[in-house]
Amino acid sequence: GQSLEQPSEVTAVEGAIVQINCTYQTSGFYGLSWYQQHDGGAPTFLSYNGLDGLEETGRFSSFLSRSDSYGYLLLQELQMKDSASYFCAVRGPSNNQGGKLIFGQGTELSVKP
Amino acid sequence: DTGVSQDPRHKITKRGQNVTFRCDPISEHNRLYWYRQTLGQGPEFLTYFQNEAQLEKSRLLSDRFSAERPKGSFSTLEIQRTEQGDSAMYLCASSHPGAAGNTEAFFGQGTRLTVV
Numbered sequence: 467g468q469s470l471e472q473p474s475e476v477t478a479v480e481g482a483i484v485q486i487n488c489t490y491q492t493s494g495f496y497g498l499s500w501y502q503q504h505d506g507g508a509p510t511f512l513s514y515n516g517l518d519g520l521e522e523t524g525r526f527s528s529f530l531s532r533s534d535s536y537g538y539l540l541l542q543e544l545q546m547k548d549s550a551s552y553f554c555a556v557r558g559p560s561n562n563q564g565g566k567l568i569f570g571q572g573t574e575l576s577v578k579p
Numbered sequence: 580d581t582g583v584s585q586d587p588r589h590k591i592t593k594r595g596q597n598v599t600f601r602c603d604p605i606s607e608h609n610r611l612y613w614y615r616q617t618l619g620q621g622p623e624f625l626t627y628f629q630n631e632a633q634l635e636k637s638r639l640l641s642d643r644f645s646a647e648r649p650k651g652s653f654s655t656l657e658i659q660r661t662e663q664g665d666s667a668m669y670l671c672a673s674s675h676p677g678a679a680g681n682t683e684a685f686f687g688q689g690t691r692l693t694v695v
Contacts, residue, residue, distance in 0.1 A: 474619075499682040508583075508670070508686040509622060516680035553621045557682055560627075560635055565610060565674050565681035570623030 468492045470570035477576045479518045486573045488554035495555040498537040500531050504550045549577045580594045583687035591693045600690045604673030611654050614670040661694045683694050
């Protein structure tokens with residue numbers, strides 16, 4: 467089956483850098499994605515890694531190591547608005563090329579002043 | 580606003596009643612998904628449509644749950660004979676093929692169901 471492990475919560479201060487790790491077990495792997503969800507809000511796509519290495523999008527970067535079944539999301543220059551839950555996700559197995567996602571349990575990030 | 584919209588945003592119902600939720604996806608997206616999310620958990624996949632065809636259903640989706648997507652546009656999710664365990668946020672998402680390895684989905688704000 468598919469499973470993803472990530473820390474349940476992380477706390478950091480404004481301006482700092484934080485790394486949220488994700489390890490996964492999948493049958494068939496099509497890349498690792500990250501989503502952000504503010505309290506009461508919709509999950510929002512942040513990034514995707516299909517190949518090993520680092521992908522950078524502004525203050526956020528995401529890394530993948532397929533040999534280690536591991537990835538992380540790196541948030542730099544933390545701002546209060548970054549306080550949210552962050553989910554890693556993989557495509558679930560299917561026979562229809564659909565994009566159903568299997569999510570981790572989420573990491574709640576609290577940014578303190 | 581051309582995002583995914585869901586209606587209603589909140590629903591409180593008595594146990595045993597039927598409820599129906601609606602999702603309007605982004606118009607050019609042919610893929611539509613329903614997920615369920617409980618507090619402190621990630622979204623769990625329920626079902627997937629490509630155009631009007633329901634191509635996949637999770638084993639989580641008991642026979643009390645049914646979803647439709649007539650004409651391949653909006654979708655409805657109906658829960659019959661609701662139980663307290665059905666209380667959750669029901670999220671709809673849409674996507675188009677190929678986006679970020681088929682992992683980029685656009686989610687609606689969800690319908691929060693409370694069964695009392």
